[in-house]
Amino acid sequence: MVYQAITYDVDLGVAVLTLDRPDVMNALNTQMRAEITDAARRAARDARVLVLTGAGRAFCSGQDLTDGGNVADIDLEATLRDEYEPMLNAIYNSPIPxxxxVNGAAAGAGANLALAADVVIASETAVFLQAFSRIGLIPDAGGTYWLPRQVGFARAMGTTLFAEPVSAAQAASWGMIWEAIPEKSFPDHWRARAAHLAQGPTETYRHLKHAIRESYANDLPEQLALEADLQGQCGRTRDFREGVMAFLEKRKPAFEGR
Structure with a gap:
């Protein structure tokens, strides 16, 4: 696929997917959703970590309401099922971290696109806005799934009912995101974070993601059994042996990844 609404680059195991419609604050249209889906799947083959960010002053302003003509004619159910679900699944279910x-405003589906990632690192200038009720809609693009799990029932309800912006600092204090970083150091910081993961034990990260997500549905015996199974698989990797040897030899491990 030739990308027109995003850019995609891979360097040293880090794939960077940049939403690139800055004139409309990186609003999501059909073309961009298809390109994000394709690039996220491609990153799972090309790289050891995937980063999503935005060009210009916004991360993503959400659904492009001018996409496809008259907004009243948009089939929202079909759009979510056929375009959003594959995109979100490609990110959420990626085998790599x-x-x-989040470099700026993340609103509506743009906020929930960010929350689909394993880790959200935001500039302190960023805001998160569940703007749906302002136009008579409920949160979508996974918002009703991720928000209650990340911030709890009360904050999820308040954030979505009142549709008020949540600052990056507040989002970090709530547990909605991992960290809020001063704007000046933000680009170098997220690149360093990505580089750290790209040098890590990729197969271990895949099992780690699976174990933590399954914990929401499992009781303790089920989770303990899952841990034992996945830990056994980790223990059979070259990266485990390398990690132990590096520890014993007091050196930095050289993980191979997948």
Missing amino acids: TIAA
């Missing part, structure tokens, strides 16, 4: 480097 995913980072949303």
Whole structure:
């Protein structure tokens, strides 16, 4: 696929997917959703970590309401099912770690696109806005799934009912995101975070993601059994042996990844 609404680059195991429609604050249209889906799947083959970020002053302003003509004619159910679900699944279910480097406003589906990543790192100038109720809609693009799990029932309800912006600092204090970083150091910081993961034990990260997510549905015996199974698989990797040897030899491990 030739990308027109995003850019995609891979360097030293880090794939950077940049939403690139800055004139409309990186609003999501059909073309961009297809390109994000394709690039996220491609990153799972090309790289050891995937970063999503935005060009210009915004991360993503959400659904492009001018996409496809008259907004009243948009089939929202079909759009979510056929375009959003594959995109979100490609990110959420990626076998490699995913980072949303939120450089500015993340609104509506744009906020929930960021929350689909494993880790959200935001500039302190960023805001998160569940704007749906302002136009008579409910949160979508995974918002009703991720928010209650990350911030709890009360904050999820308040954030979505009142549709008020949440600052990056507040989002970090709530547990909605991992960290809020001063704007000046933000680009170097998320790149360093991505580089750290790209040098790590990729197969271990895949099992780690699976174990933590399954914990929401499992009781303790089920989770303990899952841990034992996945830990056994980790223990059979070259990276485990390398990690132990590096520890004993007091040196930095050289993990191979997948």
